[in-house]
Amino acid sequence: MDQPIGVIDSGVGGLTVARELMRQLPREQLIYLGDTARCPYGSRPKDEVVQYTLEMVDFLIEKKIKLLVIACNTATAYTIDLLKEKLSIPVIGVIQPGARAAIKVTKSNNIAVIGTEATINSKAYPTALNYISSDLTIYDQACPLFAPLVESGQFTHGETEEIVHKSLQPLQNYKKIDTLILGCTHYPLIADKIQKVMGENVQIISSGEETAREVSAILAYQQLFYKKDRIPVHEFYTTGSPILFGQIANQWMDYPVNHVEHVVIEQIKSDK
Ligand code: DGL
Numbered sequence: 001m002d003q004p005i006g007v008i009d010s011g012v013g014g015l016t017v018a019r020e021l022m023r024q025l026p027r028e029q030l031i032y033l034g035d036t037a038r039c040p041y042g043s044r045p046k047d048e049v050v051q052y053t054l055e056m057v058d059f060l061i062e063k064k065i066k067l068l069v070i071a072c073n074t075a076t077a078y079t080i081d082l083l084k085e086k087l088s089i090p091v092i093g094v095i096q097p098g099a100r101a102a103i104k105v106t107k108s109n110n111i112a113v114i115g116t117e118a119t120i121n122s123k124a125y126p127t128a129l130n131y132i133s134s135d136l137t138i139y140d141q142a143c144p145l146f147a148p149l150v151e152s153g154q155f156t157h158g159e160t161e162e163i164v165h166k167s168l169q170p171l172q173n174y175k176k177i178d179t180l181i182l183g184c185t186h187y188p189l190i191a192d193k194i195q196k197v198m199g200e201n202v203q204i205i206s207s208g209e210e211t212a213r214e215v216s217a218i219l220a221y222q223q224l225f226y227k228k229d230r231i232p233v234h235e236f237y238t239t240g241s242p243i244l245f246g247q248i249a250n251q252w253m254d255y256p257v258n259h260v261e262h263v264v265i266e267q268i269k270s271d272k
Helices: 015-024 046-062 073-086 095-105 117-122 124-132 146-151 159-173 187-198 208-221 242-252 265-270
Strands: 005-009 030-034 067-070 110-115 137-142 179-183 203-206 235-238
Touching (some): 005 015, 015 030, 015 242, 095 179, 095 203, 095 208, 110 117, 124 137, 137 159, 146 159, 179 187
Parallel strands (some): 030 235, 110 137, 110 179
16 A cells, blocks of 8 residues: 555654664655654643644644554553544554563563653553563653653763663662663663663663564554555654754664655644
């Protein structure tokens, strides 16, 4: 089916999911929208995140997407049920895939989750994990500084290590933790620093890979795959600075992000 897959996030974080989608689904075209101007979502009240997410979804629906990936844990926690009910296309979030991936690898059944304040407070991960298995000990920790750090493009600087170290300090007391879920799509960009603090015995899980697998399974099941050979041209939109977005994107993606279009948020609103 010759229609794109829509991917949304509060900013650049969803690119970590987009990268996996491109790798696992090389014929599919993506339209990515990052709401950089209003990032971070993680410290905003629920009604604001819901409103912003719906505005982003409207933009992508106008682009005739065949499937929506909510590549943002915060938006997934607050809107997945609503969007599944509201839209006639398949809607995939990142929380269930992240929970599944963690359960697959844990041996001690002691799983930690880090995410934005909103995601952690929503308890969406413990709910998703316990839905699969009740035999788990779950630790969670909000890391509100991580997403703004990534979004600033400064995450390779020395002070990042210090921030990561301090933020993960509370988890250091729990020696049985063998699996850590990166419950925010921005965090894979600083995964090396997180791994260093948590130690080599802790498996770091980012939901991108499992999310892309779920998208692949749904495209197959609903016969939505693009079947001919092609190298798709992906589209990238941001409500913030296209230059900074492009720089971070090119640091992270294998795909050359040569053009990023700026979208004015009023336009999204007036499109409604
Ligand atoms: N990337 C988003 C997530 O996965 C959150 C970043 C933010 O706070 O906006 O939760």
